[in-house]
Amino acid sequence: MTGVLILMLVVALLLGASALVAFVVMAKRGQFDDLETPAIRAVFDDDE
Amino acid sequence: MTASPASRTELRAAGGVHEEVPCTHCALPVPGSFIESGAAEQFCCAGCRSVYSIIHSSGLDRYYDLRRELDAPTGSARTTAERYEEMNDPEYHALFVTPASGGGVETELILEGVHCPACVWLVERLGRVVPGVSECRLNLRQSVARVRWDPASADLSSIARGLNALGYPPHAPRGGAKRDAMRAESRAALINLGVAGFLAGNVMLLALALYGGMLQGMAAEHRSLFRWVSAGLGMLTLAWPGRTFFRGAIAALRTRSTHLDVPIALALAVGAAWGLANTIRGTGEIYFDSLSVLVFLLLVGRTIQRYHQRRASSAVDLIFSMTPARAHRIDAREAGHEAVVTVSTASLVQADLVEVRAGEVLPADGVIEIGESTVDASLLTGEPRPVEVAIGSVVAAGTVNGPGVLRVRVGKVGEESRVGRLMQQVTEASTQRSAWVQLADRIAGVFVVVVVVAAALTAWAWWPSGAGVAIEHATALLIVSCPCALGLATPLVMSVACGRLARRGVLVKGGDVLERLAKPGVLFTDKTGTLTEGSLRVLDRHGTDEHWAMAAAAEHRSNHAVARTLLAHLEHSGIARDPRNCETKEVFGRGVQGTLEDGSRVLVGSRAWLVEQGATIDPALDAIAAEHGARGESTVWMAIDGASAGIAALGDAPRPEARAQLDALRQRGWSVRLLTGDRGxxxxxxxxxxxxxxxxxxxxxxxEDKLSRVRTATAKTDGTVVMLGDGVNDAAAMAAADVGIAVRGGAEASLEAADVYLQAPGLEPLGELMRAVRVVRSRLVLCLVVSLGYNIIAGAAAVMGLIGPLAAAVIMPASSLSVLTIASLGARRNPR
Known part of the structure; x- marks a missing residue:
């Protein structure tokens, strides 16, 4: 029982950590540098 | 279309408009004299006309529809006459241009005048205006465009001219190192926030299991496992994303100042120490769930705060933006020959001889050796009246040469020049400015004392029940009274206010500016360009149209600024130039003499020049001229065949809304003072x-005088000292004032020095700003009262031993949530 719990804890933390790593990589690549303009750009997509 | 109704009514009341005709480009009312009857398109100025023609001919008219749909603020367009040739230099390319990943090359340009979503649309369609541009991406917040192009089919100067033609004059991306540093800093902060969120989420999940176990029972080994993992993650939270609060607290203690970080760090440290002790003991409460959520929520607040701070430039970058990149140096060769070499401005040294052509910006301070011209020194004086210069005159870097060609012996260059020293004062003044202690931080000072005393009393009161119980209750008190909501309140309220102001064309550099403005004090204001329109205009004209038509014929070849103003005015008043041939002779700085085909002689110029030429002066006109003179306006005289026939008064009229705005300020308790470089x-x-x-x-x-006046006032006045201005000449004073406000159309340097930039034209946005300040103040106080209320109630409960870790974990987010609600309610409720 305890073994399963430890395993699940580790798996849960690893899953979370992989999402965190993805977030850190994206932040470092500058995907969150501009939070304003992309939202505006989406409004124009209908014209071309 | 989108101009606010109030500004239109005032313009009409002031007689600026005969009938409401909006400018096709900027939608501001077109001045009566500019209206072209019968034309489908009407323009308020030459800038708007040229921008419209580019947009229209490139098939980008959807820009106007978008702007209407998005209800974006508008303003008249500004374009420059620059050719941007220096952007093609290899030196420029080496500094700023890099190869793009998908082929071609790319660079960043800082754009003036981007302010709304429709601007994003227009700028990003640059490829339709300049063939060869494959992509253009704009960052609206930073006004930086990243352009990618094919160097074989376009060069950078044509791209720059294209952006300029659309009404967004581009600038080199100077200060790049600083921008990169800020970018790295905000990315690091974001990563910290992500890590804190991850850890807090996991600790919360474990806590849920532990609380469940508390109610339903749980095997001791599982409980111990979960507690140890919580402790591990909790300590990681404190050591990694949470260390910023410990750093802040230590810095505050060192400087003996009060900061919100002190009570936060105290709660974190005590909670973690006791939680860790309990984990090891295997009994008692651990607080890691509350602590990690606390860190996460506080970091959310910090991130919001950071988002609203803007970059500031160094003095060196500012001088570069005001002096030209290249200068024409005259090198003496053997046997009296000379060569004109184009060199970079940075390579000029004292005693070099440079040539400054018509319309060029002077690269350095110096003395004129050859030539005469007028110089627009508004950069330094703030005054639009051109100054006449001749051999021996001292001229300054950054001023603009008029119609003549000058040869200038270089004196001081770069940071040593007058404008360079001025910019150094700007940077100095902004670093010396007294730090503002935010309301929340001021409360924090008292807060720490109260909480520590209360915790000590709690521990003392519970001591008879055992040391463990006593420490337990004291720790609970410290944690529940951690000022989390207090830390969130300020950034949230400010962020809502700054966002709303930005949508209305008022850019605020940081939230504390709004707090400062809540305390009325002295408001210094510049005159020219701030309270007035900032350009010379014909305010009054006497004489028959027929005579003025003859004057136009005599003047039409002149490049003198006054002549151009007069000619533009006559043209827009529907007075066409007399079609007869006219022989003209201009005496520099005095006036123009013209002889028409039929022999009639026209003189246009100063009164003294007319008298000199033997013309008789009409005493009636003399009286009118004296009246205008007393108001500080200059007069241009006109004489036909030896007798004065008319005068025109030129001046700079106050903005129509200025009076109402100043009155409103005075009503709010501000005392208004005028500081100007203009004549008395x-x-x-x-x-x-x-x-x-x-x-x-x-x-x-x-x-320098303005700076010292503002410095004296900040030292003497209890309230906030504000400097309102537009130009480089106000920049140092703006930086030294508690709050510097720049009006639209101001120089880049003044924008850097200012805390607030009124992006919409005129002074209307000033009223908007002051209204927002009042709303912010009341909302902030409400948030602080609510969050302190929570702390007091929860603290009292903790003293009585009623607060368990579960209650602590619930109360804290609840208080943060209510603060969040109060702050965002303001976003929806429109104060208008």
Whole structure:
């Protein structure tokens, strides 16, 4: 029982950590540098 | 279309418009004299006309529809006459241009005048205006465009000219290192926030299991496992994302100042220590769930705060933006020959001889050796009246040469020049400015004392029940009274206010500016370009149309600024130039003499020039001229066949809304003072129109004088000292004031020095700003009261031993949530 719990804890933390790593990589690549303009750009997509 | 109704009514009331005709480009009312009857398109200025023609001919008319749909703020377009040739230099390319990943090359350009979503659309369609541009991406917040192009089919100067033609004059991306540093810093902060969120989420999940176990029972080994993992993650939270609060607290303690980080760090440290002790003991409460959520929520607040701070440039970057990149140096060769070499401005040294052509910006301070011209020194003086210069005159870097060609012996260059020293004062003044202690931080000082005393009392009161119980209750008190909501309140309220102001064309550099403005004090204001339109205009004209048509014929070849103003005015008043041939002779700085085909002689110029030429002066006109002279306006005289036939008065009229805005400020308790570099008589004339008394006006001030006036005031006045201005000459004063406000159309340097930039034209946004300040103040106080209320109630409960870790974990987010609600409610409720 305890073994399963430890395993699940580790798996849960690893899953979370992989999402965190993805977030850190994206932040470092500058995907969150501009939070304003992309939202505006989406409004124009209908014209071309 | 989108101009606010209030500004239109006032314009009409002031007689600026005959009938409401909106400018096709910027939607502001077109001045009566500019209206072309029958034309489908109407323009308020030449800038708007040229921008419209580019947009229209490139098939980008959807820009106007978008702007209407998005209800974006508008303003008249500004374009420059620059050719941007220096952007093609290899040196420029080496500094700023890099190969793009998908082929071609790319660079960043800082754009003036981008302000709304429709601007994003227009700028990003640059490829339709400049063939060869494959992509253009704009960052609206930073006004930086990243352009990618094919160097074989376009060069950078044509791209720059294209952006300029759309009404967004581009600038080199100077200060890049600083921008990169800020970018790295905000990315690091974001990563910290992500890590804190991850850890807090996991600790919360474990806590849920533990609370469940508390109610339903749980095997001791599982409980111990979960507690140890919580402790591990909790300690990681404190050591990694949470260390910023410990750093802040230590810094505050070192400088003996009060900061919100002190009580936060105290709660975190005590909670973690006791939680860790309990984990090891295997009994008692651990607080890691509350602590990690606390760190996460506080970091959310910090991130919001950071988002609203803007970059500041160094003095060196500012001088570069004001002096030209290249200069024409005259190198003496053997046997009296000479060569004109184009060199970079940075390579100029003292005693070099440079040539400054018509319309060029002077690269360095110096003395004129050859040539005469007029110089627009508004950069330094703030005054639009051109100054006449001749051999021996001293000229300054950054000023703009008029019609003549000058040869200037270089004196001081770069940071040593007058404008360079001025910019150094700007950077110095902004670093020396007294730090503002935010309301929340001031409360924090008292807060720490109260909480520590209360915790000590709690521990003492519970001591008889055992040391463990006593420490337990004291720790609970410290944690529940951690000022989390207090830390969130300020950034949230400010962020909502700054966002709303930005949508209305008021850019605020940081939230504390709004807090400062809540305390009325002294408001210093510049005159020219701030309270007035900032350009010379014909305010009054006497004489028959027929005579003025003859004057136009005599003047039409002149490049003198006054002649151009007069000609533009005559053209827009529907007075066509006399079609007869006219032989003209111009005497520099005096006037123009013209002889028409039929022999009639026309003189246009100063009164003294007319008398010199033997013309008789009509005493009636003399009286009118004296009246205008007393108001500080200059007069141009016209004589036909030896007798004066008319005068025109040129001046700079106050903005139509200025009076109402100043009155509103005075009503809010501000005392308004006028600081100007202009002559006393014109300053007093404007002042009396705006309801200012004589002793509230100080004229003929240099930029340094303005700075010292503001410095004295900040030292003496209890309230906030504000400097409102537009130019480089106000920049140092703006930086030294508690709050510097720049109006639209101001120089880049003044924008850097200012805390607030009124992006929409005129002074209307000033009222908007002051209204927002009041709303912010009341909302902030409400948030602080609510969050302190929570702390007091929860703290009292903890003292009585009623607060368990579960209650602590619930109360804290609840208080943060209510603060969040109060702050965002303001976003929806429109104060108008």
């Amino acid at each position: 008589d014109s300053a007093r004339a404007v002042a009396s129109e705006l309801g200012l008394t004589e002793d509230e006006v100080q004229a003929e001030l240099s930029p």
